[in-house]
Amino acid sequence: MSETPVIETFPTVDAWAEAIAARLAETLGAAVRDKDSAVFAGPGGTTPAPVYRRLAATDLDWARIAVTLVDERYVPETSPESNARLIRDVLLQDKAAAARFIPLYTPEVTVDRAAIVAAHALADAGGRFDAVLLGMGEDGHICSMFPDSPTLKTLLTPTLKPTVLGVPHGRDGAAPTIERLSINLPYLMSAGRVILGLKGAAKRRVFEEQAKGDPKIQPIAALIAANVPLEVLWTEEG
Numbered sequence: 001m002s003e004t005p006v007i008e009t010f011p012t013v014d015a016w017a018e019a020i021a022a023r024l025a026e027t028l029g030a031a032v033r034d035k036d037s038a039v040f041a042g043p044g045g046t047t048p049a050p051v052y053r054r055l056a057a058t059d060l061d062w063a064r065i066a067v068t069l070v071d072e073r074y075v076p077e078t079s080p081e082s083n084a085r086l087i088r089d090v091l092l093q094d095k096a097a098a099a100r101f102i103p104l105y106t107p108e109v110t111v112d113r114a115a116i117v118a119a120h121a122l123a124d125a126g127g128r129f130d131a132v133l134l135g136m137g138e139d140g141h142i143c144s145m146f147p148d149s150p151t152l153k154t155l156l157t158p159t160l161k162p163t164v165l166g167v168p169h170g171r172d173g174a175a176p177t178i179e180r181l182s183i184n185l186p187y188l189m190s191a192g193r194v195i196l197g198l199k200g201a202a203k204r205r206v207f208e209e210q211a212k213g214d215p216k217i218q219p220i221a222a223l224i225a226a227n228v229p230l231e232v233l234w235t236e237e238g
């Protein structure tokens with residue numbers, strides 16, 4: 001039976017972001033030393049910016065590091081909804097500007113065609129991530145693994161190859177509100193290190209509840225059941 005990871009608590013957002021950035025930098029630096037390259041995958045949303053700002057200022061051999069996303073809204077980078085825009089505006093700055101960015105979005109094709117293009121691009125970059133940062137929605141979704149989404153079952157199937165899938169929007173108000181692209185669970189299973197950054201009491205409660213849930217329909221339970229190398233860092237500060 002897989003163990004639920006201990007939730008590490010930090011008194012402030014600054015301490016929490018500092019700890020996450022330091023661990024990601026440690027893993028990326030070790031990967032570059034070991035194999036002359038590294039791949040980092042991060043989320044969009046409102047949580048990761050303080051971590052990305054610290055990583056951007058960190059002294060790493062960024063020219064040997066590829067940066068990608070764990071999921072993307074199916075919009076161009078000009079859209080305020082774009083996760084690629086967040087990465088370019090906040091992470092790929094300062095010292096990290098030298099990193100190679102692998103987007104998930106491809107213009108003028110269907111979301112499923114874009115997912116195939118992204119899957120090939122990530123496979124060409126090694127087909128696994130050395131370090132991953134995850135956020136989580138208050139419904140318990142991580143990446144674009146949304147409860148009740150028709151693609152959830154496939155995204156959570158541990159026996160498939162690491163890949164990227166198109167995620168339809170939920171229609172009639174169900175999440176997600178727009179089409180998305182998402183890595184699947186095997187990408188997290190094969191990662192060197194996966195850090196889930198949580199802020200606020202509500203998300204801590206959702207994590208603790210869903211950790212005991214059904215791994216076929218709850219992403220947090222699926223990560224634990226699949227023995228993903230998961231560390232959970234939380235701060236009460238919202």
Ligand SMILES: O=C(O)[C@H](O)[C@@H](O)[C@H](O)[C@H](O)COP(=O)(O)O
Pocket residue numbers: 042043044045046047048070071072073083134135136137138141142143144
């Ligand atoms: O595209 C996205 O929205 C993110 O990649 C997503 O998976 C995010 O991590 C959660 O939705 C939490 O979002 P917040 O950080 O805004 O709470």
